[in-house]
Amino acid sequence: MNLGYNIVFFLSIAIHPSAQVPSECGAPPSFPHMQVRDKYLRQNIFSNGEKVLYRCAEGYTQYRGIRSIMCEAGKWTKLSMKCEKKICGSAGELFNGHFDYKGASFGDKAYAVCNEGFTLKGVEYRMCKDSGWSGEIPTCEVGGEPQVLPAEVTCPDPSIANGVKLSEAVSVYRVRDSVTFTCSKGFLLTGAQQLTCGPDGQWQPQLPLCQASNDITQSSKPDGRCGVPRYLPNAHLSDRYITQTDFGPGERVSYSCALGYMRKRGTYYSTCVSGKWTPVTLRCERKSCGSAGEISYGNFVYTGVEFGDTATGVCNEGYQLVGRDVRNCMSDGWDGRVPICEAVQCAELPEVVNGETNGYLEPPYFYSTVIGYRLQRGVVMDGPGNWTSALPTCKYRK
Known part of the structure; x- marks a missing residue:
């Protein structure tokens, strides 16, 4: 009995101090050329052990590190992910001329220069964008006057109070160019995080706002906390939420389709509001494997062509199966190989x-x-x- 009492006593001593450590974190920090995943943007309180994911901003790609940070004792862990500019490579071959590169990375320009005796017809330069070089390759034609196309429609440099642009700053924003915003620490983004330069020279949708998080939480927070998030068929909670059993008001969890399933429709997140989880409309359907293949002198008998179904090889009369007869529809397609049907060999005839x-x-x-x-x-x-x-x-x- 004394031994049991001592064990309980020492455990209580070990656990008690941890209750004094701050268990919540505020909005995750901002980093250049990176952005927090959309699902975390409206959340400004994170519980101890909760993680958030980052992604590289437009025009950048991840080249090393881990893309998540965790709330530990009221502070965010260090983000090790690193993003670098995307490379566009060659802007193309300009006959009777060449491209004068100011760089070949995202945001750089390649100016078209014609040889002596040739004039430029087309756009003066191509810009390295997230999807590659913009526009089309111009032409250099003999003689005549240059026919440089007029400048494209541009949008003004966007900026919002208490906001930070995550996209690389450029001097000119043209149609279809995009910028991504996040708010400074202590402020919450209201509106769209990513804006696109429209054909009328205006940003679409309209510029968002960065409001003080205290103002927002005071108006929207009942004090109820939420327990374990609800179960969804054919889906599961993202790994970072699996062991968490208590969530504060405004906290959001995300779901993903289970192995072998893919999103058909609906939103994939739920928010703790007034002690209850908001409905999740995510619907996951089984992945399709399509045809299991063609068998010469035979065929497949299917239970279906979706994840979990099987296809059994059956040979025609007079043929026997060589190989495994059953193929299973897996998350990445049919397993195994298409079997073979070989003709049956008969014994020698007696006299x-x-x-x-x-x-x-x-x-x-x-x-x-x-x-x-x-x-x-x-x-x-x-x-x-x-x-x-x-x-x-x-x-x-x-």
Whole structure:
């Protein structure tokens, strides 16, 4: 009894101090050329052990590190992910001229320069964008006056109070260019995080706002906390939420489709509001594997062509299966290989009394091989004369 009392006592001593450590974190920090995943943007309180994910901003790609940070004792862990500019490579071949590169990375320009005696017709430069070089390759034609296309429609440099642009700053924003915003620490983004320069020279949608998080939480927070998030068929909570059993008001969890399933429709997140989780409309459907393949001299018998279904190989009459007969529809397609149907090999024919084969055919004998018989003079065939039935017998004619 004393031993049990001591164990309980020491455990209580070990656990008690941790209750004094701050267990919540504020909005995650901002980093250049990176942005927090959309699902975390409206959340400004994170519980101890909760993680957030980052992604590289437009025009950048991850080249090393881990893309998540965790709330530990009221502070965010260090983000090790690093993003670098995307490379566009060559802007193309300009006949009778060349491109003068100011760089070949995201945001850089390549100016078209024609050889002496040739004039430029087309856009003066191409810009390295997230999807590659913009526009089309111009042409250099003999003589004449240059026909440089007028400048494209541009949008003003966007900026919002208490906001930070995550996209690389450029001097000119053209149609279809995009910028991504996040708010400074202590402020919450209201509106769209990513804006696109429209054909009318205006940003679409309209610029968002960065409001003080205290103002927002005071107006929207009942004080109820939420327990374990609800179960969804064919889906599961993202890994970072699996062990968490208590969530504060405004905290959001995300779901993903289970292995072998893919999103069909609906939102994938739920928010703790007034002690209850908001509905999740995510619907996941089984992935389709399509055809399991073609079998020569046979076919597949399907239970279905979606995840979890099977396709069983069946050979035609006279053929036997070589290989595994069943293929399973997995998350990444049908497993195994298409089996083969080989013709059945028949045993050698025994000699027929008072008869002989009509000609000689060397074994082996495979399915559909035909053997003819020739009877000795004075005898007739008694019985069927095909190999698939009993061997014929021959008797003397009466």
